[in-house]
Structures are given as structure tokens and as C-alpha cells.
Amino acid sequence: xxxxxxxxxxxxxxxxxxxxxxxxxxxxxxxxxxxxxxxxxxxxxxxxxxxxxxxxxxxxxxxxxxxxxxxxxxxxxxxxxxxxxxxxxxxxxxxxxxxxxxxxxxxxxxxxxxxxxxxxxxxxxxxxxxxxxxxxxx
Amino acid sequence: xxxxxxxxxxxxxxxxxxxxxxxxxxxxxxxxxxxxxxxxxxxxxxxxxxxxxxxxxxxxxxxxxxxxxxxxxxxxxxxxxxxxxxxxxxxxxxxxxxxxxxxxxxxxxxxxxxxxxxxxxxxxxxxxxxxxxxxxxxxxxxxxxxxxxxxxxxxxxxxxxxxxxxxxxxxxxxxxxxxxxxxxxxxxxxxxxxxxxxxxxxxxxxxxxxxxx
Numbered sequence: 001x002x003x004x005x006x007x008x009x010x011x012x013x014x015x016x017x018x019x020x021x022x023x024x025x026x027x028x029x030x031x032x033x034x035x036x037x038x039x040x041x042x043x044x045x046x047x048x049x050x051x052x053x054x055x056x057x058x059x060x061x062x063x064x065x066x067x068x069x070x071x072x073x074x075x076x077x078x079x080x081x082x083x084x085x086x087x088x089x090x091x092x093x094x095x096x097x098x099x100x101x102x103x104x105x106x107x108x109x110x111x112x113x114x115x116x117x118x119x120x121x122x123x124x125x126x127x128x129x130x131x132x133x134x135x136x137x138x
Numbered sequence: 139x140x141x142x143x144x145x146x147x148x149x150x151x152x153x154x155x156x157x158x159x160x161x162x163x164x165x166x167x168x169x170x171x172x173x174x175x176x177x178x179x180x181x182x183x184x185x186x187x188x189x190x191x192x193x194x195x196x197x198x199x200x201x202x203x204x205x206x207x208x209x210x211x212x213x214x215x216x217x218x219x220x221x222x223x224x225x226x227x228x229x230x231x232x233x234x235x236x237x238x239x240x241x242x243x244x245x246x247x248x249x250x251x252x253x254x255x256x257x258x259x260x261x262x263x264x265x266x267x268x269x270x271x272x273x274x275x276x277x278x279x280x281x282x283x284x285x286x287x288x289x290x291x292x293x294x295x296x297x298x299x300x301x302x303x304x305x306x307x308x309x310x311x312x313x314x315x316x317x318x319x320x321x322x323x324x325x326x327x328x329x330x331x332x333x334x335x336x337x338x339x340x341x342x343x344x345x346x347x348x349x350x351x
Contacts, residue, residue, distance in 0.1 A: 033258075034235075062258070062265075
């Protein structure tokens with residue numbers, strides 16, 4: 001099975017690899033994993049407290065090419081979005097953009113989970129209630 | 139225990155109407171007397187062996203081949219403790235994470251957060267170890283940390299296998315008393331343990347590779 005060009009591109013030139021200060025109140029950290037393939041993914045966002053815009057996003061993923069590409073793309077997409085907008089990113093968008101085959105769909109699910117976990121962490125730190133969840137429905 | 143899931147076994151779909159337990163006239167229990175099964179296997183093997191049907195009709199010869207092959211598959215599936223547990227859970231319709239990975243949108247498997255954090259940290263160290271190796275350097279502290287992690291995960295691995303055996307007893311007891319709620323609960327705990335076992339086994343393998351032993 002060949003990887004799509006976009007997967008190869010993200011895999012060979014991953015965007016936004018790195019770490020943000022986990023202890024900062026502006027930073028939300030999501031750590032998710034898939035035991036079946038041994039993938040672990042950490043996605044972090046830095047949110048402007050005034051505007052709720054995600055100004056910075058970093059990731060570090062151990063796993064297959066599709067998992068790395070999915071999380072790389074996720075950081076690209078969340079940057080510049082508000083928290084509510086970022087919550088609408090779904091794994092099917094990632095599947096389409098990267099042309100992931102069915103056996104790799106779980107990688108995109110993991111990336112979506114990572115975004116949500118990071119946002120959840122940021123909300124918990126900042127005492128934001130879950131009313132913004134409404135924005136998830138498309 | 140051996141790594142039964144490393145052995146390539148044929149597709150584990152039981153033949154119609156028969157499962158590998160029934161091949162040996164056994165109920166679906168896990169704590170089996172393997173000595174007795176081994177004796178039954180050799181006895182049955184002799185009975186259906188193709189050599190005995192060399193002069194028989196083509197139909198009989200075909201039957202002998204099929205029986206021999208079914209017997210071999212059944213013995214192989216039941217002999218290894220982990221393969222046997224996985225086989226029984228699949229028979230009972232339990233989805234293992236391994237099977238769910240290819241599903242369109244799998245059920246969420248809950249991985250304990252502390253295990254994830256531990257795995258992430260370990261992967262960071264493994265990456266550093268590999269980079270050092272590429273540069274031809276060795277960091278003794280890092281090596282010690284990884285060796286410690288290796289011992290820890292090996293211990294966890296043994297603990298998981300012991301826990302699976304404990305669940306066998308619970309499954310067998312619930313089966314004997316026909317308690318389907320307890321059976322289901324034991325089956326789910328075994329599925330979770332098997333998932334964790336796979337995860338930890340991969341970690342042990344990765345650490346071994348990075349340490350070069």
C-alpha cells in the first residue's frame with residue numbers, strides 16, 4: 001500500500017513538531033494513544049485568553065507515517081482557529097485531505113481525539129464550561 | 139507462556155458448526171489439561187491419518203485430509219495459552235483492539251492516562267538513544283534508564299499474563315455455573331488484558347532493539 005503524496009509530504013517535512021510549556025495556563029495538552037499499533041500522540045495548543053484563538057500548536061507523535069501526517073495536519077489546521085472552530089475539525093476531513101486508506105482511518109481518529117483532548121485540557125485549566133460543545137454539531 | 143500471537147495461524151474462523159474446542163469434545167473452558175489434549179491429539183491423528191486411507195476411496199481420502207488439517211489447526215489454537223484465550227474471545231464475539239484497528243470507526247479503547255504518559259516518555263528516551271547510536275555516542279545514564287524501563291515492562295508483562303490466568307478460573311467457574319453476566323465480565327477483562335499485553339510487548343521489543351540486545 002502506497003502512501004499518498006500528502007502523507008509523504010507531512011511525514012518527510014512535519015509541521016510544528018515540538019513542545020509548549022505544559023504548565024502555562026494558556027497551553028492545553030492532549031496525550032492520546034492507540035494500543036493496537038503502539039502509536040502515541042501529543043498535541044499542544046497555545047490559546048489567546050482574550051480572543052480564544054489558537055495562536056500556536058505543536059505536536060510530537062510516535063507511530064506510523066499516517067499517524068505523523070494526521071497530527072502534523074491537525075496542528076496546521078487548528079492554528080488561527082478559535083477553540084469553537086477547532087472543535088468542528090473531524091477525522092473525516094483529515095481522511096479526505098490525506099487520502100488515507102481504510103486501514104489507516106484510526107490514525108485520523110487519533111488526531112481528532114488529540115485536538116479534543118488538548119482543548120479539553122485548556123478548558124479545564126481555564127474553568128471554561130462545556131457550552132461550546134454545541135459547536136461540534138455540523 | 140510463549141508468544142502465541144507471533145506464530146502465524148490460519149484464519150481463526152471455525153468451521154461451520156464446529157469450533158476447535160468441540161474437535162476435542164471440550165466445553166469452551168480455558169484452564170485446560172494440555173497433557174490430556176495432547177494425548178487425544180496424537181490418538182485422533184493416528185485414527186484419521188492419510189496413510190491409513192491410501193487404499194480407500196477418493197472420498198475417504200479427502201475426508202482424512204480434512205480431518206487431519208482440522209485437528210492440526212485445533213491443536214495449534216488451543217496449545218498456546220494466549221492464542222487459546224484470543225480464540226475463545228473471538229468465538230464469544232468479543233472485539234479485540236487488534237481486530238478493531240481496521241474497523242471504520244473503532245470503539246474507543248480506554249488506555250490508562252498514566253500508561254500513555256509513561257509510553258510517551260519512554261519513546262522520547264528511545265529516540266534519543268537511537269540518535270546517540272547514529273552519532274556513535276553512548277550515554278551511560280540513558281542506557282541505565284532504559285535498562286530499568288526494560289526490567290519494569292518485563293515485570294508488567296509477566297503480571298499481565300498471570301492476571302489473564304486468574305481470569306481463566308473466573309471464566310471457567312462462570313461457564314460451569316452458566317452465569318452469563320460473570321462470563322461476559324471475565325471476557326471483557328481478558329480482552330482488556332490482551333490489549334495491554336500487546337502494547338507492553340511492543341515496548342519491550344522497542345527497548346530491546348534500542349539497547350542493541
